[in-house]
Amino acid sequence: MNIQIIDDAIPTYLQDLYELYILGNNKDQSTPISPLIDFKCNYETTGIEKGRLPLNFAHVLKSDSAISTHLQLFSKIPQLICQTQHRDLLDILVARIFLIMPYNTNLTHYAPHIDLDIKHTVLLYYVNDSDGDTVFFNNDGTIFKSVSPKKGRVILFDGTLLHGGGVPRKHPRCVINFDLLTREDYES
Numbered sequence: 451m452n453i454q455i456i457d458d459a460i461p462t463y464l465q466d467l468y469e470l471y472i473l474g475n476n477k478d479q480s481t482p483i484s485p486l487i488d489f490k491c492n493y494e495t496t497g498i499e500k501g502r503l504p505l506n507f508a509h510v511l512k513s514d515s516a517i518s519t520h521l522q523l524f525s526k527i528p529q530l531i532c533q534t535q536h537r538d539l540l541d542i543l544v545a546r547i548f549l550i551m552p553y554n555t556n557l558t559h560y561a562p563h564i565d566l567d568i569k570h571t572v573l574l575y576y577v578n579d580s581d582g583d584t585v586f587f588n589n590d591g592t593i594f595k596s597v598s599p600k601k602g603r604v605i606l607f608d609g610t611l612l613h614g615g616g617v618p619r620k621h622p623r624c625v626i627n628f629d630l631l632t633r634e635d636y637e638s
Contacts, residue, residue: 506600538633582616
């Protein structure tokens with residue numbers, strides 16, 4: 451599966467709802483977290499530079515040990531995307547909201563990774579406009595594609611592709627990450 455970039459497949463009213471729900475009504479982004487979601491503070495250890503670690507926040511919507519009360523609201527994203535892309539969604543394996551804070555660094559991205567060690571599809575949904583491109587890597591570690599965050603944009607790709615989150619420098623970067631099992635994954 452190649453990397454599909456899909457803009458505005460999510461209706462504008464839902465894009466606005468997700469942004470408001472996660473980031474609140476703070477246009478200057480001085481406090482970029484809404485009190486509606488219980489985020490956990492994390493430090494990105496793959497971004498250590500000069501003894502400093504970048505700050506991010508995460509909320510688990512679904513994992514093998516937890517299901518958030520917010521999952522139903524956000525599960526509309528993979529349902530709509532799979533429907534428009536004619537993919538049969540079997541299960542949301544893991545789903546998380548990441549809010550990555552701006553970080554003054556020379557790094558352009560965090561460490562390359564895959565989310566799960568099984569055949570799956572990744573769906574990344576960008577909640578807001580930001581900097582900090584998502585990057586995709588060849589097996590030798592070289593970058594072969596970069597995708598800029600844009601509110602309402604979705605990236606759909608094979609979960610075995612190495613990828614890494616970009617480092618925002620200007621504004622918080624908010625993405626919802628879904629690891630999906632589709633019939634196409636199951637049958638391939």
